[in-house]
Amino acid sequence: APQPVETAPSAVPGPEPELPGFLDLSGPDARVAGGTWVRTGTRAVMTDPKAYYAKLVIPREDPEGPVAYEFKARSTGKGWVGFGLHLFGRGALPGSGYGGGDSLLVWVTVDPAAYGDSAPRLQVYRCAGPVEITRLASVRLRGTGQEIRTYGVEFDPADGVLSVFTDGRAALRLSGLPMSGGSTFAVLRALDTAEFSDLRIFPIVPGTGSAGGPP
Numbered sequence: 001a002p003q004p005v006e007t008a009p010s011a012v013p014g015p016e017p018e019l020p021g022f023l024d025l026s027g028p029d030a031r032v033a034g035g036t037w038v039r040t041g042t043r044a045v046m047t048d049p050k051a052y053y054a055k056l057v058i059p060r061e062d063p064e065g066p067v068a069y070e071f072k073a074r075s076t077g078k079g080w081v082g083f084g085l086h087l088f089g090r091g092a093l094p095g096s097g098y099g100g101g102d103s104l105l106v107w108v109t110v111d112p113a114a115y116g117d118s119a120p121r122l123q124v125y126r127c128a129g130p131v132e133i134t135r136l137a138s139v140r141l142r143g144t145g146q147e148i149r150t151y152g153v154e155f156d157p158a159d160g161v162l163s164v165f166t167d168g169r170a171a172l173r174l175s176g177l178p179m180s181g182g183s184t185f186a187v188l189r190a191l192d193t194a195e196f197s198d199l200r201i202f203p204i205v206p207g208t209g210s211a212g213g214p215p
Contacts, residue, residue, distance in 0.1 A: 023199045025041070034054045058187065073108070082192070089187060090184050101185070108120050
């Protein structure tokens with residue numbers, strides 16, 4: 001008669017890893033540095049169309065290591081517009097002027113005068129101090145800057161690799177951006193009116209997923 005075959009017990013799946021929730025953009029820790037902002041919970045709306053350097057500064061301590069950023073955003077302005085996130089900020093918090101402190105800026109802009117069309121461009125800048133901003137990359141996106149999208153960013157400061165995703169799809173990747181130490185602030189930034197929501201920042205742990213999609 002056939003003998004029963006012993007099989008190893010199947011693995012019991014563990015609980016799904018919990019990721020930090022959305023940041024409270026209306027809380028006392030978030031600081032307005034330029035522009036007029038209407039903030040409610042996890043949503044922040046920049047309402048001043050004449051503000052060129054509107055910023056909402058979010059001081060926070062993040063340890064060194066790979067980190068992911070996710071947020072939803074769109075422009076609500078006309079003509080030359082832009083919105084984005086200063087990430088992995090370090091040192092002094094940026095003020096109301098042009099610069100973004102010591103940080104990287106992931107920026108989406110529509111600039112018909114510069115590019116001859118109304119297509120949105122996804123750009124990355126390296127910022128240093130109150131005035132220095134250097135563009136590192138620019139790619140054209142489909143659709144319009146007025147469409148709400150989910151933007152995801154993964155940054156490994158040790159390897160200096162930055163990856164940007166739009167609605168879960170890879171859009172841009174850069175290397176050669178090593179930054180030692182941890183992060184001390186992030187900043188939502190807008191040119192003309194814009195809407196932001198559902199910002200979260202969390203360390204990337206192998207096997208737990210990231211800004212680019214599911215595990």
